[in-house]
Amino acid sequence: MNGKKLVIALAGNANVGKSVIFNYLTKLHQHIGNWPGKTVEKAEGTLHFKGYTVDVVDLPGIYSLSTYSTEESISRRFIAVEKPDVVINVIDASVLERNLFFTLQLMELETPIVIALNQVDVASKKGIQIDFEKLEKILGVPVVPTIAVKGVGIFKLLEKAVEIFEGKLEAKPRQVKYGEEVEERIEKLAEAVRDSGLPYPARYVAIKLLEGDREIQEEVEKSKPQAVALARSLGEELERLHGHSCPTLITSERYQAANYIAREVQKLVPPVKPTLGEKLHNVTTHRVAGYLIMAASLLSLFFFVFAVGNVFSDILTSLLYGFKPFFERVLGAGFFEELVWEGVVEGLIAGASVALPYIIPFYLALYFLEDSGYLSRIAFLMDSIMHKMGLHGKAFIPLILGYGCNVPACLGCRIMETQRERLIAAFVTTLVPCAARTVIILGLVGRFVGIQWALMLYAFDLLVVFLLGRIAFRILPGEPTGLIMEMPDYRLPHLKTVLSQTWFRLLEFMKIAFPLIIVSTFTVKLLEATGILRVFTSLLTPVTVAWLGLPAETGITLLFGVLRKELALIMLATLLGAADLSKALTPVQMTVFTIVSMFYIPCVATIATLVMEFGWRKALVITLSEIVLALILGGLSFRILILAGLT
Amino acid sequence: MSSTADTGVSEVPLAMLRDGETGIVVSVKSGYGKAWGLKKRLMDMGITPGTRITVVKSAPFHGPMEILVRGYRLAIGRGMAERIFVRMEETRAGCAEK
Ligand SMILES: Nc1nc2c(ncn2[C@@H]2O[C@H](COP(=O)(O)OP(=O)(O)OP(=O)(O)O)[C@@H](O)[C@H]2O)c(=O)[nH]1
Numbered sequence: 001m002n003g004k005k006l007v008i009a010l011a012g013n014a015n016v017g018k019s020v021i022f023n024y025l026t027k028l029h030q031h032i033g034n035w036p037g038k039t040v041e042k043a044e045g046t047l048h049f050k051g052y053t054v055d056v057v058d059l060p061g062i063y064s065l066s067t068y069s070t071e072e073s074i075s076r077r078f079i080a081v082e083k084p085d086v087v088i089n090v091i092d093a094s095v096l097e098r099n100l101f102f103t104l105q106l107m108e109l110e111t112p113i114v115i116a117l118n119q120v121d122v123a124s125k126k127g128i129q130i131d132f133e134k135l136e137k138i139l140g141v142p143v144v145p146t147i148a149v150k151g152v153g154i155f156k157l158l159e160k161a162v163e164i165f166e167g168k169l170e171a172k173p174r175q176v177k178y179g180e181e182v183e184e185r186i187e188k189l190a191e192a193v194r195d196s197g198l199p200y201p202a203r204y205v206a207i208k209l210l211e212g213d214r215e216i217q218e219e220v221e222k223s224k225p226q227a228v229a230l231a232r233s234l235g236e237e238l239e240r241l242h243g244h245s246c247p248t249l250i251t252s253e254r255y256q257a258a259n260y261i262a263r264e265v266q267k268l269v270p271p272v273k274p275t276l277g278e279k280l281h282n283v284t285t286h287r288v289a290g291y292l293i294m295a296a297s298l299l300s301l302f303f304f305v306f307a308v309g310n311v312f313s314d315i316l317t318s319l320l321y322g323f324k325p326f327f328e329r330v331l332g333a334g335f336f337e338e339l340v341w342e343g344v345v346e347g348l349i350a351g352a353s354v355a356l357p358y359i360i361p362f363y364l365a366l367y368f369l370e371d372s373g374y375l376s377r378i379a380f381l382m383d384s385i386m387h388k389m390g391l392h393g394k395a396f397i398p399l400i401l402g403y404g405c406n407v408p409a410c411l412g413c414r415i416m417e418t419q420r421e422r423l424i425a426a427f428v429t430t431l432v433p434c435a436a437r438t439v440i441i442l443g444l445v446g447r448f449v450g451i452q453w454a455l456m457l458y459a460f461d462l463l464v465v466f467l468l469g470r471i472a473f474r475i476l477p478g479e480p481t482g483l484i485m486e487m488p489d490y491r492l493p494h495l496k497t498v499l500s501q502t503w504f505r506l507l508e509f510m511k512i513a514f515p516l517i518i519v520s521t522f523t524v525k526l527l528e529a530t531g532i533l534r535v536f537t538s539l540l541t542p543v544t545v546a547w548l549g550l551p552a553e554t555g556i557t558l559l560f561g562v563l564r565k566e567l568a569l570i571m572l573a574t575l576l577g578a579a580d581l582s583k584a585l586t587p588v589q590m591t592v593f594t595i596v597s598m599f600y601i602p603c604v605a606t607i608a609t610l611v612m613e614f615g616w617r618k619a620l621v622i623t624l625s626e627i628v629l630a631l632i633l634g635g636l637s638f639r640i641l642i643l644a645g646l647t
Numbered sequence: 648m649s650s651t652a653d654t655g656v657s658e659v660p661l662a663m664l665r666d667g668e669t670g671i672v673v674s675v676k677s678g679y680g681k682a683w684g685l686k687k688r689l690m691d692m693g694i695t696p697g698t699r700i701t702v703v704k705s706a707p708f709h710g711p712m713e714i715l716v717r718g719y720r721l722a723i724g725r726g727m728a729e730r731i732f733v734r735m736e737e738t739r740a741g742c743a744e745k
């Protein structure tokens with residue numbers, strides 16, 4: 001390679017299609033869905049194009065360069081401080097005005113940009129036609145119409161980016177002209193900060209100072225405190241002149257510019273009849289019907305997973321255990337063979353027949369929901385309930401993602417605005433049964449005790465989430481931030497996206513889970529054969545047998561379950577040597593075991609995420625309190641269920 | 648500029664608007680502390696003085712409001728909606744009731 005390097009960043013409002021473009025370019029698998037705030041960390045990938053090694057960076061969505069939540073400052077810092085060679089500003093053609101508001105700020109920063117006018121298919125369905133050549137002319141920046149999900153226009157974008165980088169295409173971004181009084185003061189202030197040594201254009205610094213941006217204020221304060229004072233007095237002058245605070249004034253004038261440009265370039269022919277999406281939106285956010293539909297759709301999600309899972313679990317179990325005679329014939333019988341069969345093969349079989357059948361339909365359903373746009377409606381409906389936990393509706397989104405996997409869900413809590421809210425949200429998210437725990441709930445209780453019991457466990461879990469959320473709110477009091485969330489239009493989930501996301505989740509699962517399953521089951525079999533296991537489990541009997549009423553073997557499986565929750569069940573199946581767990585456990589034992597595994601500790605990956613996001617101290621507190629919680633709930637439910645006359 | 652002409656009678660918090668009603672933003676009041684960020688966020692999302700906002704619906708139990716602003720659909724918490732002051736566009740006949 002000739003080592004020519006080019007760094008391109010994808011930036012723009014949330015939910016415009018940045019990650020779709022990123023995935024298309026880099027063949028990577030960033031999270032995609034139809035709700036704002038999926039990408040919370042920058043992601044990098046490379047590709048080769050026209051002799052360049054192109055580094056593509058996917059950034060979290062932002063609405064402005066004045067930021068105030070974590071994921072937003074990641075984007076701002078990357079664009080303003082690390083300075084990519086070219087920024088591809090992805091904008092949603094169907095919400096042009098708001099998207100341009102951000103573009104205008106990028107132009108103030110004098111970043112070299114190419115605009116991807118994305119989702120033109122959606123826009124034209126809504127009756128919005130955009131004259132992109134005119135837009136190009138007004139902004140002085142190349143504009144490429146794209147349909148990211150179909151790959152339309154993406155390579156054109158790259159070409160333009162390279163041309164800009166090579167100086168072949170001269171982009172002359174026009175600057176927003178503010179009102180006369182504002183313009184005068186911007187110039188005055190820009191003069192004052194010109195030699196402040198900051199890595200931004202003076203005009204940009206002046207505008208941001210007048211906008212009241214805290215970060216810039218701090219930076220300028222270091223080298224030019226008098227400029228900050230000047231900004232303050234100029235701001236006060238403007239306030240006297242216009243009757244609005246200076247940040248308000250600048251923001252509105254910039255929006256006026258965006259509005260003007262949008263009106264110049266777009267033709268609106270709104271469809272006469274409300275679209276299907278709109279009708280769907282109206283019923284799913286209805287004050288009564290909305291809640292009923294929400295309950296019904298979540299219930300049917302679990303029924304679907306359960307029904308599909310059961311069928312495949314049965315088929316796979318009988319199919320895979322059918323290999324046993326064949327296996328015995330090949331290997332013969334003996335200690336070693338038993339170790340291989342029980343320690344390795346049976347672990348694999350259990351993994352394949354217990355976990356996969358539930359995980360696949362589950363992820364399919366979840367990604368389908370995500371890509372439809374339903375999640376933001378649920379967040380809307382749940383806002384007032386979340387306030388009882390000191391959170392707002394958006395926190396319900398990571399909570400739902402937690403049903404898939406707690407790790408991305410905890411990261412997703414970054415969409416909350418304050419540290420306190422992030423912590424509470426992450427804490428309750430770890431209490432949500434992830435796909436691994438769903439394997440236990442549906443595969444054990446659902447299958448052998450009854451689906452109604454499994455559903456009761458889910459309901460019970462929500463109750464615990466709510467109560468503990470309230471307790472956490474008590475411990476970390478504070479006024480909840482209000483909800484501010486875009487609700488993107490519904491769309492027919494993109495089948496390819498749903499399938500490929502499920503597929504890569506599955507690959508990930510198999511890559512991590514199966515080696516772990518093999519190692520763990522093998523270790524336990526070894527411990528069993530050498531007699532160490534018995535010593536070990538008997539040490540735990542005061543907890544497992546006496547307090548929880550479970551077989552002694554569960555002690556070790558619960559320990560391994562910390563690695564991955566479904567291991568607790570898979571190993572139990574191999575230890576009790578039963579394809580049919582109902583012979584080895586009573587219904588009460590199954591229920592108690594499931595309750596304990598639902599709550600007893602976040603798995604190691606989740607703990608690691610908590611440490612990363614909140615520090616080890618808070619992670620430790622969460623971990624310990626969940627162990628205590630699980631033991632209390634497990635012991636109590638054992639006694640209550642027995643008292644209630646169950647066996 | 649325009650605020651002098653306002654009688655103040657028709658200037659109400661957005662939260663008071665009923666479903667389907669439209670108002671023009673007059674001001675966004677900030678509370679205390681972290682409010683700069685919140686107010687700025689509202690404005691960055693397009694809620695600046697002079698903007699038309701239509702209330703589509705309000706969620707029950709003092710829940711959030713769904714509004715249409717600058718051609719898109721935004722959900723904002725009730726607390727936020729109480730800080731956005733709007734001028735009613737058309738005065739309905741007999742709207743004297745509180
Ligand atoms: N119809 C259509 N849908 C699109 C297009 N581009 C993206 N989408 C859909 O828009 C949604 C958002 O896409 P993402 O790539 O996840 O958006 P993002 O900009 O990365 O969003 P954040 O990470 O949340 O900031 C997904 O449901 C995509 O399938 C397009 O050109 N046409």
Ligand SMILES: [Mg+2]
Binds near residue numbers: 031061
């Ligand atoms: Mg993204």
